[in-house]
Amino acid sequence: MQKLKMQEIKAFVPAKNFEISLAFYQDLGFELVFSNDGYAHLKYEHCSFMLQEFYVADHTNNFMMHILVDDAAVWHQFIVSSGIAEKYQVRLTSVVEQPYGMRDFTLTDPSGVLWFIGADMDEAGDA
Numbered sequence: 001m002q003k004l005k006m007q008e009i010k011a012f013v014p015a016k017n018f019e020i021s022l023a024f025y026q027d028l029g030f031e032l033v034f035s036n037d038g039y040a041h042l043k044y045e046h047c048s049f050m051l052q053e054f055y056v057a058d059h060t061n062n063f064m065m066h067i068l069v070d071d072a073a074v075w076h077q078f079i080v081s082s083g084i085a086e087k088y089q090v091r092l093t094s095v096v097e098q099p100y101g102m103r104d105f106t107l108t109d110p111s112g113v114l115w116f117i118g119a120d121m122d123e124a125g126d127a
Contacts, residue, residue, distance in 0.1 A: 008048070010048060010049055010050055011049045011050070011065060012049070012050045012051075012052045012054075013049050013050065013051050013052065013063070013065065013109075013113055014052060014054045014055055014056070014059060014060045014063060014111055014113065015051050015052060015053055015054065015055065015110075015111050016055040016060065016110065016111040016112070017110065017111070018038060018040075018051070018052075018053040020088070020110050021051055021109060021110050021111055022035065022040055022042075022051060024084070024088050024090075024109055024110050025042050025051065025109075026042075027082065027084050027087070027088075028044075028079070028084065029044055030042040030043060030044045031043050031044065033048070038052060038053030038054075039051070039052050039053070040052075047067070049065070055111060057112075060111050060112045060113060061112045063112075063113045063114070064113070064114045064115070064116065065113065065114070065115050065116070066115070066116045066117075066118070067115060067116070067117045067118075068118065068119065068120075069117060069118065069119050070119060071119055072095050072102075072103045072104055072105060072117060072118050072119040073095055073103070075105075075117050076092075076094075076095050076105050076117070079092060079107060080092070085107070088109075088110045089110075090107065090108045090109060090110060091106070091107070091108040092105065092106075092107050092108075093105045093106045093107075097121065098118075101120060101121050101122070102118040102119065102120055102121060103118060103119055103121055104116050104117060104118025104119070105117055105118070
């Protein structure tokens, strides 16, 4: 049997206020690939997701994403120094060494989506 190939998988991230969420992600450094009719394709290097103008509180408040980075402390410092958390009035936690071998922190987007941003502790720059 021939092995089937897969190119990528994308999540559809909900947005309570599409324009505010779109600006939030662009301030984080995501590039807008396209936006049309309540959908936006956002990417950062080889990572991407779809932002959608869709909001159901129970769904959004239980929606989580994870970004694996080279150095969680550097990303955390970028977010702190940029003032993004204050600008959008979102929650940003401190970097924590987790028992599962990662240093990570969380950032909640303007709609309530929880993003875990972390790095493996055994990676260079985050040991």
